[in-house]
Amino acid sequence: MSSWPLFSDSTEARYFAAVVPFLNSVRLLTYGLRLSTDEALVKSVTREGKPEELLRGPLYYVLVLLFTVLVFWRESPIGIVSLSMMSGGDGFADIVGRRYGSAKLPFNDKKSWIGSISMFISGFLLSAIMLFYFSSLGYIHVSWEEAFGKLALVALAATAVECIPVTDVVDDNISVPLATTLVAFLLFGSNTQ
Ligand SMILES: C/C(=C\COP(=O)(O)O)CCC[C@H](C)CCC[C@H](C)CCCC(C)C
Numbered sequence: 575m576s577s578w579p580l581f582s583d584s585t586e587a588r589y590f591a592a593v594v595p596f597l598n599s600v601r602l603l604t605y606g607l608r609l610s611t612d613e614a615l616v617k618s619v620t621r622e623g624k625p626e627e628l629l630r631g632p633l634y635y636v637l638v639l640l641f642t643v644l645v646f647w648r649e650s651p652i653g654i655v656s657l658s659m660m661s662g663g664d665g666f667a668d669i670v671g672r673r674y675g676s677a678k679l680p681f682n683d684k685k686s687w688i689g690s691i692s693m694f695i696s697g698f699l700l701s702a703i704m705l706f707y708f709s710s711l712g713y714i715h716v717s718w719e720e721a722f723g724k725l726a727l728v729a730l731a732a733t734a735v736e737c738i739p740v741t742d743v744v745d746d747n748i749s750v751p752l753a754t755t756l757v758a759f760l761l762f763g764s765n766t767q
């Protein structure tokens with residue numbers, strides 16, 4: 575996402591930016607379906623070393639990135655915030671929660687308070703930083719008097735969705751960006767702010 579300003583102002587720029595996530599989705603499908611093998615990729619990206627794991631979290635992650643580039647690109651806060659919550663928020667929830675998450679949530683013993691709090695804080699901060707980054711370059715206009723309150727609500731919604739025990743049904747690499755996109759759309763609107 576931080577490389578998006580490197581692309582030209584042409585209307586086709588987003589399609590060029592979509593090439594990398596598209597190729598990575600093909601790569602994940604190829605190796606996840608065992609059409610070929612890439613031990614290094616499987617080892618680096620999966621938890622149990624099973625190629626079919628590539629077809630879940632990692633593939634969803636890349637497909638969300640592909641969708642966001644094509645649909646929202648750098649001209650809407652919605653995609654920027656959605657990717658920030660998925661990569662920064664959910665990512666830190668995992669990192670911090672695994673290491674320090676002894677106090678589990680009462681309604682989900684697979685998730686912890688510190689993990690969810692980390693998700694809220696890191697997702698909020700990365701979203702604010704990325705909105706400042708893109709607004710400072712003129713791609714979006716952000717009303718900062720309102721933006722922080724809106725981002726807090728978006729981060730709260732994403733954190734709530736991430737911690738409820740539905741990840742066995744819907745991967746949080748889908749539920750988190752989906753919830754973020756919906757709430758960000760309601761709060762920020764479809765146009766640039
Ligand atoms: C490990 C990944 C997701 C796992 O999510 P979770 O199950 O732990 O919640 C992400 C997988 C990433 C993929 C293998 C490669 C993605 C590359 C990306 C499209 C662009 C990278 C650009 C590079 C920095 C030049």
Ligand SMILES: Nc1ccn([C@@H]2O[C@H](COP(=O)(O)OP(=O)(O)O)[C@@H](O)[C@H]2O)c(=O)n1
Nearest residue numbers: 631667668671672675684685686689690746
């Ligand atoms: N809110 C959270 C999220 C994750 N975690 C920890 O991080 C691990 C991985 O979380 P996850 O299953 O959501 O992993 P991802 O697929 O989101 O990376 C969990 O098994 C917990 O140990 C946590 O403690 N609290």
